[in-house]
Amino acid sequence: MPQHLPVGKLEQAEIVLYCLEADEMWSYVGAKDCPVWLWLAVERRTGLVVGFHIGERNQESALGLWLSIPPALREKALVFTDDLAAYAAVFQKGQHQTEGKKQTTKIERLNNTLRQRCSRLVRKTLSFSKSWQNHFEAIRFLLVNLNLQKLANKPSLL
Numbered sequence: 591m592p593q594h595l596p597v598g599k600l601e602q603a604e605i606v607l608y609c610l611e612a613d614e615m616w617s618y619v620g621a622k623d624c625p626v627w628l629w630l631a632v633e634r635r636t637g638l639v640v641g642f643h644i645g646e647r648n649q650e651s652a653l654g655l656w657l658s659i660p661p662a663l664r665e666k667a668l669v670f671t672d673d674l675a676a677y678a679a680v681f682q683k684g685q686h687q688t689e690g691k692k693q694t695t696k697i698e699r700l701n702n703t704l705r706q707r708c709s710r711l712v713r714k715t716l717s718f719s720k721s722w723q724n725h726f727e728a729i730r731f732l733l734v735n736l737n738l739q740k741l742a743n744k745p746s747l748l
Contacts, residue, residue: 591730591731591734592734594660595638595639595640595641595642595730595733595734595737596734596737596738596741597633597638597640597660597663597737598638598741606666607666607667607668608633608634608635608663608666608667608668609633609634609635609667609668609670610631610632610633610634610640610659610663610667610668610669610670611631611632611634611669611670611671611693611694611695611696611697612629612630612631612632612655612669612670612671612677612694612697613629613630613671613672613694613697613698613701614627614628614629614630614647614651614674615627615628615630615701615704615705615711616628616647617710617711617718617719617725618710618718618719619718619719619720619721619722619725620718620719620720620721621718622718626644626645626646626722626725627644627645627646627647627651628642628643628644628704628711628729629642629643629644629645629651629652629654629655630642630655630697630700630701630733631655631658631659631669631697632696632697632700633663634670634696636740636744637696637700637740638737638740638741639700639733639736639737640659640660640663641655641656641658641659641660642655642658642729642730642733643655643657643658644722644725644726644729647674647676648676649675649676649679649680651676652674652676652677652679652680652681653680655680656680656681667685668685668687669681669685669686669687670687670688670689670693670694671686671687671688671694672688672694673688703736704732707732708728708729708732710725710728710729711729
């Protein structure tokens with residue numbers, strides 16, 4: 591399995607601006623009293639997941655999400671998020687847009703899809719991960735496969 595999420599030729603495209611949507615969702619590791627947050631960034635046009643980070647719901651994790659996005663995309667990105675203060679502290683002012691849930695429909699749909707496909711992310715579950723490493727690898731495996739499916743369905747992105 592690749593270390594980074596497969597994004598095809600997205601990084602090499604001659605696009606001036608990428609519209610990214612970012613959001614966070616919670617799950618558990620170890621026990622129900624140990625919540626962790628899955629931070630995701632998706633490219634709006636293609637629906638590809640371009641970055642993810644697992645951590646707490648704070649500024650440090652928002653930075654982890656930002657750094658997980660390939661540098662070529664970060665340079666040309668306009669990022670739409672909800673009103674969480676951690677995003678505003680990490681994303682550059684000209685690149686960050688907060689319009690509540692109006693502009694984050696792709697990422698909200700992805701969150702729902704992930705919760706449907708991965709029992710570790712279901713809200714009321716007993717299927718939580720027993721360790722951070724298992725949680726990270728299971729989520730990474732799921733996201734890599736989602737991206738590979740999208741790339742296979744759109745050969746122009748390869």
